[in-house]
Amino acid sequence: TQLLEQSPQFLSIQEGENLTVYCNxxxxxxxxxxxxxxxxxxxxxxxxxxxxxxVKKLKRLTFQFGDARKDSSLHITAAQPGDTGLYLCAGxxxxxxxYIFGTGTRLKVLA
Amino acid sequence: DxxxxxxxxxxxxxxxxxxxxxxxxxxxHRAMYWYKQKAKKPPExxxxxxxxxxxxxxxxxxxxxxxxxxxSLLNLHLHALQPEDSALYLCASSQGGRGGSTDTxxxxxxxxxxxL
Numbered sequence: 449t450q451l452l453e454q455s456p457q458f459l460s461i462q463e464g465e466n467l468t469v470y471c472n473x474x475x476x477x478x479x480x481x482x483x484x485x486x487x488x489x490x491x492x493x494x495x496x497x498x499x500x501x502x503v504k505k506l507k508r509l510t511f512q513f514g515d516a517r518k519d520s521s522l523h524i525t526a527a528q529p530g531d532t533g534l535y536l537c538a539g540x541x542x543x544x545x546x547y548i549f550g551t552g553t554r555l556k557v558l559a
Numbered sequence: 560d561x562x563x564x565x566x567x568x569x570x571x572x573x574x575x576x577x578x579x580x581x582x583x584x585x586x587x588h589r590a591m592y593w594y595k596q597k598a599k600k601p602p603e604x605x606x607x608x609x610x611x612x613x614x615x616x617x618x619x620x621x622x623x624x625x626x627x628x629x630x631s632l633l634n635l636h637l638h639a640l641q642p643e644d645s646a647l648y649l650c651a652s653s654q655g656g657r658g659g660s661t662d663t664x665x666x667x668x669x670x671x672x673x674x675l
Binding site: 479481483488489490491492493496534536538545546547549550551552554 | 563565592599600601602604614615647649651653663664665666667668669671
């Protein structure tokens with residue numbers, strides 16, 4: 449079974465703090481996506497990473513794809529209450545056609 | 560335009576009712592998906608349509624019946640559901656639907672379904 453394990457599962461931090469969310473697998477991915485989802489809404493795409501070692505920045509969010517394309521991380525600088533939500537990584541393991549989601553990281557940023 | 564729309568936003572139905580969920584995209588995507596999501600869990604894949612043909616059914620009970628009338632529309636017909644089927648139902652689409660770098664999925668806002 450191909451899995452995408454995310455850590456931590458839950459994170460509650462104060463406004464202004466930094467944090468990193470990890471997404472790990474034993475499988476190689478041709479690309480990985482990161483989504484943020486708010487309660488009762490659909491996941492909203494944040495970024496797609498494609499190349500091993502790639503780093504992408506989206507304002508205060510920095511995404512990295514591992515050199516071997518088996519893992520990814522999301523770093524948030526100076527978190528704000530608006531960053532609160534469920535963060536999901538997802539992708540299709542190489543050699544398969546099934547799109548799978550990570551186990552999710554629930555972030556709460558307190559004002 | 561990266562919008563996927565879903566109707567209705569909320570649906571309450573009894574176990575004997577028949578209802579349908581609708582999904583639409585105009586991005587020219589050739590793959591469309593139905594997911595079920597329970598509270599505080601990641602989405603679980605139900606069905607995949609690729610080029611308007613059902614390509615994946617993740618052993619979903621027959622009380623859920625998908626339909627793809629054309630490349631822009633996806634329906635999910637519901638009949639004789641159980642209370643445990645209450646969940647957020649998400650529709651998504653992607654450019655190619657066969658993996659690779661074109662497999663980024665774009666999600667609709669979901670339909671919150673409650674089965675009484």
